[in-house]
Amino acid sequence: MNIDVTDLSKRFGPTRALDGMTFGVRPGLVTGFVGPNGAGKSTTMRVILGLDAPDAGTALIGGRRYRDLRRPLRTLGSLLDAAAFHPGRSARNHLLWLAHSQGLGAARVDEVLALTGLTAVARKKAGGYSLGMRQRLGVAAALLGDPPTLLLDEPFNGMDPDGIIWMRGFLRSLAAEGRAVLVSSHLMGELQDTADHLVVVGRGRVLADTTMPALVAEHSSLERAYLSLTRGAVEFR
Amino acid sequence: MTDVVRAEWTKLRTSPATVWAVLAVAVGTAALSALAVTTVRCPCAGDPMTLTLVGVQLGQAVAAVFAAGVIGGEYATGMIGVTFAATPRRPAVLAAKALLVSGLVGGAGAVGVVAAWAAGHAALDTGFAARPVFGSVLYLVLVALLGLGAATLTRSSAAAIGLVLALLYVAPIVIGTVGDPDWKRHLRQWGPADAGLAIQASTGLDSLPIQPWAGLGVLGLWAGAALLAGAVSVSRRDT
Amino acid sequence: MIRAEWTKLRTVRGWVAALAGGLLLIVAFSVAPGAGGTCDETCRLPTGPEGQEVTDAFRFVHRTLTGDGSITARVTSFTGERDAGPGRSEPGLVPWAKAGLIVKDGVRPGSSYAAVMLTGAHGVRMQHDYVHDVAGPTGPRTPRWLRLSRDGDTITAAVSDDGNRWRTVGTATPDLPSTVEVGLFVTSPQHAEVSTKVFGLSGASGGPSTATATFDHVGFEGTTAAGWRTQQIGGPSATSAVAGTDGAEEPRPGPPQPASRSSARDGVFTLTGNGDVAPAVSGANGLGFSVTRTLAGTFVGLVPLVVVGAMLVTAEYRRGLLAVTLAATPRRGRVLAAKAVVIGGVAAVLGVAGAALAVPLGTAVMRGNGLYVNAAPTSTVVRMVLGTGLLLALCAVFALAVGTVVRRGAVALTAVLGLTVLPYLLAMSVLPARVGDWVLAVTPAAAFAAQQSAVEYSFVDNLYVPSAGYFPLPPIGGLAVLLAWTVVAFTAALVLLGRRDVR
Numbered sequence: 001m002n003i004d005v006t007d008l009s010k011r012f013g014p015t016r017a018l019d020g021m022t023f024g025v026r027p028g029l030v031t032g033f034v035g036p037n038g039a040g041k042s043t044t045m046r047v048i049l050g051l052d053a054p055d056a057g058t059a060l061i062g063g064r065r066y067r068d069l070r071r072p073l074r075t076l077g078s079l080l081d082a083a084a085f086h087p088g089r090s091a092r093n094h095l096l097w098l099a100h101s102q103g104l105g106a107a108r109v110d111e112v113l114a115l116t117g118l119t120a121v122a123r124k125k126a127g128g129y130s131l132g133m134r135q136r137l138g139v140a141a142a143l144l145g146d147p148p149t150l151l152l153d154e155p156f157n158g159m160d161p162d163g164i165i166w167m168r169g170f171l172r173s174l175a176a177e178g179r180a181v182l183v184s185s186h187l188m189g190e191l192q193d194t195a196d197h198l199v200v201v202g203r204g205r206v207l208a209d210t211t212m213p214a215l216v217a218e219h220s221s222l223e224r225a226y227l228s229l230t231r232g233a234v235e236f237r
Numbered sequence: 238m239t240d241v242v243r244a245e246w247t248k249l250r251t252s253p254a255t256v257w258a259v260l261a262v263a264v265g266t267a268a269l270s271a272l273a274v275t276t277v278r279c280p281c282a283g284d285p286m287t288l289t290l291v292g293v294q295l296g297q298a299v300a301a302v303f304a305a306g307v308i309g310g311e312y313a314t315g316m317i318g319v320t321f322a323a324t325p326r327r328p329a330v331l332a333a334k335a336l337l338v339s340g341l342v343g344g345a346g347a348v349g350v351v352a353a354w355a356a357g358h359a360a361l362d363t364g365f366a367a368r369p370v371f372g373s374v375l376y377l378v379l380v381a382l383l384g385l386g387a388a389t390l391t392r393s394s395a396a397a398i399g400l401v402l403a404l405l406y407v408a409p410i411v412i413g414t415v416g417d418p419d420w421k422r423h424l425r426q427w428g429p430a431d432a433g434l435a436i437q438a439s440t441g442l443d444s445l446p447i448q449p450w451a452g453l454g455v456l457g458l459w460a461g462a463a464l465l466a467g468a469v470s471v472s473r474r475d476t
Numbered sequence: 477m478i479r480a481e482w483t484k485l486r487t488v489r490g491w492v493a494a495l496a497g498g499l500l501l502i503v504a505f506s507v508a509p510g511a512g513g514t515c516d517e518t519c520r521l522p523t524g525p526e527g528q529e530v531t532d533a534f535r536f537v538h539r540t541l542t543g544d545g546s547i548t549a550r551v552t553s554f555t556g557e558r559d560a561g562p563g564r565s566e567p568g569l570v571p572w573a574k575a576g577l578i579v580k581d582g583v584r585p586g587s588s589y590a591a592v593m594l595t596g597a598h599g600v601r602m603q604h605d606y607v608h609d610v611a612g613p614t615g616p617r618t619p620r621w622l623r624l625s626r627d628g629d630t631i632t633a634a635v636s637d638d639g640n641r642w643r644t645v646g647t648a649t650p651d652l653p654s655t656v657e658v659g660l661f662v663t664s665p666q667h668a669e670v671s672t673k674v675f676g677l678s679g680a681s682g683g684p685s686t687a688t689a690t691f692d693h694v695g696f697e698g699t700t701a702a703g704w705r706t707q708q709i710g711g712p713s714a715t716s717a718v719a720g721t722d723g724a725e726e727p728r729p730g731p732p733q734p735a736s737r738s739s740a741r742d743g744v745f746t747l748t749g750n751g752d753v754a755p756a757v758s759g760a761n762g763l764g765f766s767v768t769r770t771l772a773g774t775f776v777g778l779v780p781l782v783v784v785g786a787m788l789v790t791a792e793y794r795r796g797l798l799a800v801t802l803a804a805t806p807r808r809g810r811v812l813a814a815k816a817v818v819i820g821g822v823a824a825v826l827g828v829a830g831a832a833l834a835v836p837l838g839t840a841v842m843r844g845n846g847l848y849v850n851a852a853p854t855s856t857v858v859r860m861v862l863g864t865g866l867l868l869a870l871c872a873v874f875a876l877a878v879g880t881v882v883r884r885g886a887v888a889l890t891a892v893l894g895l896t897v898l899p900y901l902l903a904m905s906v907l908p909a910r911v912g913d914w915v916l917a918v919t920p921a922a923a924f925a926a927q928q929s930a931v932e933y934s935f936v937d938n939l940y941v942p943s944a945g946y947f948p949l950p951p952i953g954g955l956a957v958l959l960a961w962t963v964v965a966f967t968a969a970l971v972l973l974g975r976r977d978v979r
Contacts, residue, residue, distance in 0.1 A: 050325045051318055052475035067325040071240070078322055084315040086252060093251035101244030101323040141319065276911040291906050294898065302890045309886065313794060394886040395790075399783040402890065406897040407775045413904065414509045414772040 001062040001148040002026055008047055008057035017043045019204035025182045030175045032195030033184040036230050040204040041184045045153055049078055061149055071102045077142030078151040082134040087127025091118055091137050094126055102145050116140040131158025149180045156187050168194050192222040202230045241324050245333040258303035259345040266296030266349030271356040286369045286439035289357025293373045296349055300377050301384030301401045304338045309394025318476050328468040338385055339378050346377035372436030372453055379460045386463025389471055405430045422446045429459040477805055477814040485818055494780035502830030505773030506838030521756050522586030524606040529851055532585035533710030533751025538659030545698020546625030547577050547658045549691040554594055554618050558667040559683025569596030572937040573664040575689030577624040579631055580657050585710045588650040592622050592633035602633040602646040606755045609935040612645035662689045662749035665937045688748040710751055757938045766945050767852045767929040770838025774864055781868055782892050785819050785875030790885035808973045819876055820869040827868035831861040852929045863926025863951055870958045877965035880973055896920045909941040913948040920961045925954030
C-alpha cells in the first residue's frame with residue numbers, strides 16, 4: 001500500500017507552510033523524510049493523518065483519504081508526538097483504549113508491548129517514562145493495528161545507543177515485511193544506515209526525491225547531500 | 238461507534254480523575270444538602286424542596302469540571318491528536334464522550350440527589366416528588382454536557398470552566414441586580430441556571446419565571462448548542 | 477524577580493485579554509441595574525440636617541412655640557394594625573411604631589427635630605435629627621405621661637407614670653430657630669420581620685402598618701400664635717415600598733383603611749399614622765437602590781482574574797516551565813511571592829479602576845433611567861472602590877495559592893469560585909436569612925461586605941439580610957476573613973512548593 005502526497009498547500013496566516021508538496025512512499029522501503037526546521041515535515045504528516053486540513057492538494061493512503069478510513073490504525077500507524085498521552089495512565093491502559101477504538105482487544109496490546117520491549121514497565125504510569133521509553137510506547141501505538149503503512153516523526157529522538165540500534169533494525173524489519181515506512185529525522189547518520197529512499201524538503205516543497213545509493217554516490221554522504229540541497233532553504237519562520 | 242464508545246470508556250475507566258469526579262459529584266451534592274437542611278425546622282412557609290436539593294448547586298460545578306476535563310485534558314497533553322488519528326470522525330468522539338459523561342454524571346448525580354432528598358425528608362419531612370428529584374439528576378447531566386461542549390469549543394479546561402461557572406454562578410447574581418422587572422424576568426427565563434433550577438420547585442409554580450420542564454428545556458438548549466458548536470468547530474479546525 | 481513574573485504575565489496574550497476583559501466586564505455590568513425605572517422627580521427622599529437621606533412622614537397635631545416652653549400629654553392607648561399577607565391585616569404594633577411629642581423646625585420633611593415617644597416594642601425613646609436615639613426608663617406601655625420642654629437651645633425629654641414624678645429621658649440640642657412647631661405625632665413604619673421558619677430570598681414577612689394613639693391631658697406652656705392644627709407630614713406613607721426596591725419581594729398593597737386619621741374631642745386627641753421619622757434605609761423598608769448594585773460586574777470580572785491567578789502557576793506545572801523558573805530563581809518562596817505581588821497588584825489596579833468607573837457610570841445610568849439611587853457619602857464610595865480592589869487582589873492571590881497546592885488549573889478555579897461566588901449566590905437565593913448571615917461571615921464571600929453602601933440602624937425596622945444588601949460583617953471584617961483564607965492557602969502553598977519535587 002502506498003502513501004501518495006500530491007500538490008499539498010497550506011498557509012498559516014502569512015506563512016506558507018506547504019507549497020506544492022508532492023512525493024510517494026512505497027511498500028517494502030524505509031523512506032527518509034528530511035529538511036530543516038519549518039520545512040513542512042510535521043505539517044505534511046499531520047495532513048496525511050487528517051489532523052490538519054490542506055488548503056489544496058491531497059494525501060492518500062492506498063488511494064483513500066485518512067479521514068475516510070473506518071479503522072485507520074489498521075491501515076496507517078503513526079507516531080507524531082511521543083509525549084501525547086495522559087501522564088497518569090499506564091502504558092498498557094493507553095494502548096488499551098487505542099486498541100478498543102480500532103475494535104482490537106487486550107491480546108494485541110500485550111503483543112505490541114512485547115514487540116517494543118515494554119512488557120516489564122507496561123503497568124507503570126507513562127508520565128514517569130524516559131524519552132526513549134516514550135518513543136517505544138509511541139511505536140507500540142503505531143504498530144497496534146498491524147498496519148501496512150507507518151508514519152514516524154523523529155523516532156530516534158531521546159534514544160540511548162542501544163535504543164537507536166534497536167530502532168534501526170526494527171524499521172528495516174518492518175520494511176522487509178512489505179510495509180511502507182515514512183520516517184522523519186534530523187539524525188543523518190541514522191537515516192543513512194536505515195533508509196532506502198529519501199525525500200528532502202525545504203520551504204514547503206520537495207527539493208530531492210531519490211534513492212539513498214544515488215544520493216550518496218552524488219554527494220559522498222547523506223550529510224553533505226542534505227547541506228548542499230537545503231542551502232538557501234534554511235530559515236526560521 | 239461501538240469501538241469509539243468502548244475506547245472512550247477505557248480512557249475514562251483508566252483515568253484516576255474519573256473516580257474522584259464521580260465520587261465528588263455524589264458526595265458534594267449530598268453533603269451540601271445535608272448541611273443545609275440541618276439549619277432549619279419545619280413547618281415551612283416556603284418550598285423545602287429547593288433547600289433540600291441545594292447540594293446540586295455544588296455538584297454542578299464538579300460535574301462541569303469533570304466533563305470539561307474529559308476533553309480539555311486531551312488538548313492539554315496533546316493526546317487529542319492520537320485520539321483523532323485513531324478516530325478521524327471527530328463528532329463521533331465527541332458523541333461517545335457525551336454519552337459516557339451523561340451516564341457517569343447521571344449515575345453519580347442520582348446517588349447524590351437521592352441521598353440529598355433522603356436527608357431532607359428525614360429532617361424536614363418533605364415527602365417525595367418525582368419531578369424535583371429526577372429533574373435535578375437531569376440538570377446535573379445537562380450542566381456536564383454544557384461543560385463538555387464549552388471545553389470542546391475553547392480547547393482548554395480552565396477557559397471552559399471559567400465560562401460555565403460564570404454562566405451558572407455569576408449570571409444569576411447579575412440578573413438579580415437588573416432593574417427592569419420585565420428584563421429580569423426574561424433573563425431568568427433564558428439564563429441556564431435560573432431556568433434549569435426551576436425544576437427543583439415543588440410549590441408556588443405560578444410565581445416562577447418559567448415552568449419546571451420548560452426551564453430544564455432551556456438548559457438543554459444551552460447544552461445542545463454548546464455541543465453542536467463544539468462538534469462543528471472540532472470538525473472544521475486543525476487540531 | 478517581580479519584573480520577571482510581570483514580563484511572564486504580560487507576554488501571554490490570552491491572559492492580558494482576560495484581564496482587560498475583566499476590567500471591561502466590571503464597568504459594562506454596572507449599567508445592568510439601570511434598565512427601566514418608574515421614579516420621576518417626585519420620588520425623592522428628603523435630606524436630614526446631618527446629610528443622610530431620611531424618611532419623615534407622620535400624623536402631626538401641632539401649634540407654634542416661640543422661645544422657651546413645654547408640652548405635656550398622657551398617652552392612654554397605643555394600638556396598631558399590620559399587614560398579614562396579601563389583602564389581610566392583623567392587630568398589633570410593629571416594633572418601631574411611634575407615638576409621642578415632637579418639636580420641629582417647621583413642617584418641611586427633613587427638618588431638624590427632637591421627640592420623645594412610646595414605641596411598639598422598644599419602650600420610651602428620645603430621638604432627634606433622625607440618627608440619634610436614646611432609650612428611656614422602662615415602665616408600662618400605657619398610660620404614660622410624656623413631656624418635651626425647651627430651654628434656650630436645649631430640648632429636654634421626660635417621662636412619668638403618674639404625671640407627678642418625672643424622670644428625664646435625655647437632652648438634645650438640635651439646630652432650631654426661635655419659633656418652632658410643637659405637638660403630638662403618631663407614625664408606624666413598614667412591618668418587617670426576619671423569620672427563621674420561612675425559606676427564601678427574604679426569609680421574611682412584612683408590609684405596611686398603621687398605629688393609633690390616644691392622647692389626653694394635653695398641656696402647653698409658652699407663647700403661641702395659633703391653636704392646634706392637624707397635618708400629615710410627608711406622604712401618607714413615604715416609606716411604603718416602591719416598585720424596584722432592593723428587596724426581592726414585590727411590595728404588597730397596604731391595609732384597606734385610610735392611613736391617617738385624627739380627631740380631637742374635649743382635649744382628647746386620637747391620631748392614626750403611617751410612616752417613619754428615621755434615616756432612610758435600603759432594602760425591604762426602603763425606597764430605591766443602593767450604590768452597591770453598580771458593582772454587580774465585580775462577580776463577572778472576578779472570573780477571568782481567578783482563571784489567570786490559578787493558571788499563573790498551574791500552567792507552569794503543566795508545561796514544565798516551573799523547572800526553568802526555579803532554575804533561574806532556586807528560592808521557591810520568592811518565586812511564589814513575586815507571582816502574588818504581580819497578580820495581586822494587577823487585580824487591585826483593575827478592581828480600583830473598574831469600580832471607580834462603574835460607580836459613577838452605573839449611578840448615572842440608573843438615575844437617567846428614572847431609578848432612585850440612595851445617596852452614599854463620598855467616604856463610603858471611596859471605601860467601596862478601594863474595597864473592590866482589595867477584594868479582587870485577595871481573590872487572585874487566593875487562586876494562585878490554591879493553584880499551587882492542587883496543581884490543576886481547573887480544580888483550583890472551581891475551588892476558588894465555589895468558595896467565593898457560590899456562598900454569596902446561595903445566601904442571596906435559597907438559604908434562610910440566618911444561615912445566609914452565617915455563611916457570609918465565615919466563607920471568603922464575606923469580603924463582598926467591602927461593597928456594602930447601605931447603613932444599618934438599630935432603631936429602624938428593616939430586614940438587615942444579605943439579599944437586601946446588608947452583610948453580617950463590617951467591610952474590614954469581611955476583608956479580614958478573605959485575608960485569613962488567603963494567608964492559610966498561601967502558607968500551605970509555600971510549604972508544599974518547598975517540599976515537593978518539581979514535576
